Amino acid sequence: MRKIELMIIFMLFLFTPEISYSMHIMEGFLPLKWCVIWDLAALPFIIVGAMTIGKKLKENPKLKMLLGFAGAFAFVLSALKIPSVTGSCSHPTGVGLGAILFGPFTMSILGLIILLFQALLLAHGGITTLGANTFSMAIVGPIASYAIFKGIKKVGGPNWLAVFLSAFLGDLLTYVTTSFQLAIAFPAERGGFAVSFLKFMGIFAITQVPLAISEGLLTVLVINLLMEY
Amino acid sequence: MEIDSYSYINRMSKIHPVEKLLFAIMTMLLCFWFDRYTNLLVVFMMFIIIVYIAKIPYKVYIKLILIPFSFLIISVLTIVINVLDDKSVAIISIKVFGAFIGITSDGINTAFNLTSRTLALVSCLYFLTLTTPITDIVDVLEKIKIPMLFLELIQITYRLIFVLLNAAKEIYISQDSRLGYSKVKNGYRSLGFLISSLFVKSYRDSQNLYLALEARGYKGDLKVISKKQKINIRNCVIIFLIELILINLSLFLRR
């Protein structure tokens, strides 16, 4: 009997619809204290991002439209469905692609705007959790993606590998950050933060690793096509 | 994008955005402090307002509220299911590889509190997004002096989302009609084409949009005229009364 219950729970993980959005921490899930902490943590990066954009805008006024299009592009990207390896559909995050195309600091501002629109227009994520989600998806993810991409290019790795790992690991590090954020807000009754972190990581390993692979492959495909231009 | 469509056509769309924002944000902040029963009352109250006053069809609302459920279920279960030292503290447990895995009554308590708070806050967010168009929210953000650069980016992005969404839809349909999504392998290839061509089009369109704005005398600021609307004092009084009742109720329930 109990085993069946466990099975049902396990099945729920695999078949819940719109699963890829599950890494957006939903509205109201984090306690107020952690909402504020992550808002503050994201703030310096946002300021650096705004200053970077501000400086670039002075040199090139056309950039404002381009950034608008880039933001809209990334939003539309996240609304597309990728056929996933496991058969279900998922949505790309665009973290890796965005970081490679626009750079990590620009992505922090774009990411913030995209997350805001996802919360307001699609009900994915939320307003109180905007800081936490920005930190994982618009700051940690893009910086990691960008560093990995540049790192592999520097040691002379092939372009496709750099792109794939950048998108794949960028996605994974985003999930790790989200797990961290959830675990530190909700430490386990026994074992505290560490156990809770492992639990969330376990869940994300099941649901998100196949998606990260799908997105890695797709990003390679897109970058290859774009290089033809 | 159903939320966006309803935000313009619902019965509360003409109400001043400051009133709606005030109501949503005050209630949201209080929800962090409310007890679980008051939070459930907030869920119910927002349902009534959204379905009976704003006249959003209840089927649409229920469909929307189910969107974040996958996250809620997965995360709550992850938090409350634990490895236990002994079976006695557990309400439900099973033995896996010699250890007990289960849920304690504390865990149930946590789950209940967390779920009620989350749902209350989500209801408030839905109230805001379903009744208030983004353009109105931007008007308010402008008045509270959010940096101009950020606001302008929000405005252009919002407008362009629809331009690109349309383009993406047209490309998708054209690919689908040529069997582009008939097999998983085709799907990947098609999506690669779709994304790369959408990117190139975005770039080109952004250049053309700039020209069009320049032709109308654009000098770096996207200045447009703001909407004239007056705040309704009566509505504000009602909002404060509702919050006061909720606060008192929660205080009462805590005793």
Add this chain to the structure above:
Amino acid sequence: MENNYILEAVDVSFEYTDGTKALDNINMKICKGQKTVILGPNGAGKTTLFLLFNGILKPKSGKIMFNNKEVKYSRKEIEKLRKNVGIVFQNPDIQIFANRVYQEISFGLMNLGMPEDLVREKIEKVLMQMDITDIKDKPTHFLSYGQKKSVSIADIIVMEPEVIILDEPTVYLDYEHVSKIIKTLDDLISQGKTIVLSTHDVDFAYSWADYVYLMKDGKVIDEGKPIDIFSDENKIKKVNLRRPMIMDVFEILRERSIVNCNIIPKNVEELKNCLK
């Protein structure tokens, strides 16, 4: 009873998820080997109808028939329908997504899982047919609008569908490209293909169509042979169209008894033969 209809919409209604009613009890029969033209203002539901004919959308009520059989929307049947009913969409700027002309035209065939040799062969053939062999290796974003339009038509006819649907094929093209496209369409008809197209150009519709449907607000307002449809000024006013110019001219000439035909001419050439 067998008949000659290759594609039919029977009592078809459709509405989008947001509740907009796009089609309201449409009945339409497309004759095999004929040139059917659908006229109607923007937003009449023409594009929606095309998407139903190709199986992209599924009717809310009613049915779509292909070759006298009801379409059942199994994966296999949809694939067959899409292979046999090709749509050339209105704006090639948006529709073309590949970087190279060759890549773009090969897309449909690759999706059918055709071996590469055969794909190459078929593409060469269609490039010849459309007279665009010279641009086959060009990047698509360097093409002129007219060339893009030709590519988007090649995209479809390379798949050799039975029915070719074209949404506003002549819009924004210069005369040279328009005549080229009409020639291509006539060639396809002579090969036994069926063509359905939508247009705003009444002069073209009148002179070219075998059969005309008038649509408005998701309904079929009228149908018939071009002469019958365009003779009735009330009907075409209903769908905000004007009469073909040649009919206007013919009428004033007939009033003065300058012409002696019973049949209204379709073009200037025919008008010439009508003169006493």
Add this chain to the structure above:
Amino acid sequence: MENNYILEAVDVSFEYTDGTKALDNINMKICKGQKTVILGPNGAGKTTLFLLFNGILKPKSGKIMFNNKEVKYSRKEIEKLRKNVGIVFQNPDIQIFANRVYQEISFGLMNLGMPEDLVREKIEKVLMQMDITDIKDKPTHFLSYGQKKSVSIADIIVMEPEVIILDEPTVYLDYEHVSKIIKTLDDLISQGKTIVLSTHDVDFAYSWADYVYLMKDGKVIDEGKPIDIFSDENKIKKVNLRRPMIMDVFEILRERSIVNCNIIPKNVEELKNCLK
């Protein structure tokens, strides 16, 4: 010597930074209060020319004259030029940037630094003029294509420029929308404004224009009154155009000596008056 030209391009050449030569020694004189139509295939350089007229681009050689004065490209002069020469771009989706119709139309006036009350007044007026008051509070992304086109025209005429340039204003629109736009243009002419537009529609160009320019490959091939331009079949073939249908009809009638006009009629109405 004073003359009646409001806008002139004198020996203007232009090439883009990537080296594409867009305009090659163009000479064009736009008469005040007239309807000038520019015909030519895609890629002929029409859009580039429009951007030069409005001061967005600066000629590589040659000069642009506004009101008989050479444009000097100082900040102030450019501002004046942009206020007085408005461009309605072809694709309204890439011109409209604001989220509500009312705000969208206000943009040009706000850039001019006009007081808000006056801005509101002018917007109300233009909404009436274009007959779009009912959509003034609508979000721009809910508009139909025809409505977007109307808004994109309102965007410009609200600034009350002396010259209004329209790039393919009738494309993709149905007959009803086209007639509405033509009516708006005629109103503007009667108010003394100057209109320049590009189109592919020869029948429209012939019946509507006061003066026609033929462009191809960045050059002006020919210019003149519509009748003179379209009478010469060789010239219009060069730019891939056909003769207006009414001219074809007139010719066969003249061959039979059925008509007795010296001037070729512009439309069916005029043709009627020509009949003996």
